Amino acid sequence: MQNSSSRLLDKAIDQFASLPGVGRKTALKFVLHLLKKNTEEVTAFVRSIDELKKNIRECKQCHNIADGELCEICSDERRDKSLLCVVENIKDILSIEATSQYNGLYHVLGGIISPMDGVGPADLNIPTLIERVEKEPVREIIFALSATIEGDTTGYYIFKKLKNKESLMISTIAKGISIGNDLEYTDELTLGRSIVNRVKFSFNE
């Protein structure tokens, strides 16, 4: 699709077309949809993005995104603070929360060990995880990582760092999730079951 007759329209189309999976035709559809809305609605749209970008913070405890110092999960008194679920990114938190099968806290690694992509342990939020386990009354750590070589490697690396800490149970979500699949594409039922059936962490050395 070539450029339209309006520079303003083209600019907005270009911006929407930069979103993942959005081509120029879809971008045009989005823009025309916004143009049909009234000014207040468009202002609300624009402001929601603007405020998110300006005000969003990282939870200083679990690295989830947060509106304040702590995210709503970390500051929720009803959650079990002795359980820590280790995930790759915040999308995984949303997926697990959607199963309603977990009531502990999280720890977001911010990635996964992947030599192919040049991501090593030093690039991830592993030191703060070790620190949390040292300082807080954590009873159990659950790895909810993708069932890939990278996920296994990351779990194993953290397991080695923590295994000499007695009284700490280290588990991993059951491999009910399909081997080779990324966590975010797992359906809620399977993912929920895999949390309930989590098993003690072990690795064939």
Place this chain on the structure above:
Amino acid sequence: MQNSSSRLLDKAIDQFASLPGVGRKTALKFVLHLLKKNTEEVTAFVRSIDELKKNIRECKQCHNIADGELCEICSDERRDKSLLCVVENIKDILSIEATSQYNGLYHVLGGIISPMDGVGPADLNIPTLIERVEKEPVREIIFALSATIEGDTTGYYIFKKLKNKESLMISTIAKGISIGNDLEYTDELTLGRSIVNRVKFSFNE
């Protein structure tokens, strides 16, 4: 997908999920993509929508969207001002421009006669079309309307209004476009051919 742990994130997700064809999972993907960009890039995104909404105008001649009084097509001196292509909406202009087969001007009706949807001739930009034909040296009018009952009805209605104007040729794009399909889903090749092979307008009364 239930709400996330951040009110700011939820608000932005809600806004993106209001776009056509976008669910909450896709909206989340868009928002996380924007969060990864730097502040300048997000500001550019937000500003493009804001400026479009605030500054976009309607071309006073053809009702296309425009940055100024006239759209770029109407103010382009190289275009043939004796040819008028009548379309339903501005998306159709973009589709026809993409074929590079047409060098005249346009007239956007802003809809199509559809008794089922309560759209009558009075709701469309038909009076300004008649006015243009009266005042300007228009030699030919081409209907580029969807090959549906509504499209035919609209063409026929305008045809009746204009048929006693001598020296005006009234044509319609060839029915190379699939009968029953909307104009915007036609591929560029077929659409381009249908403009080249346009035929004199006639209707079985």
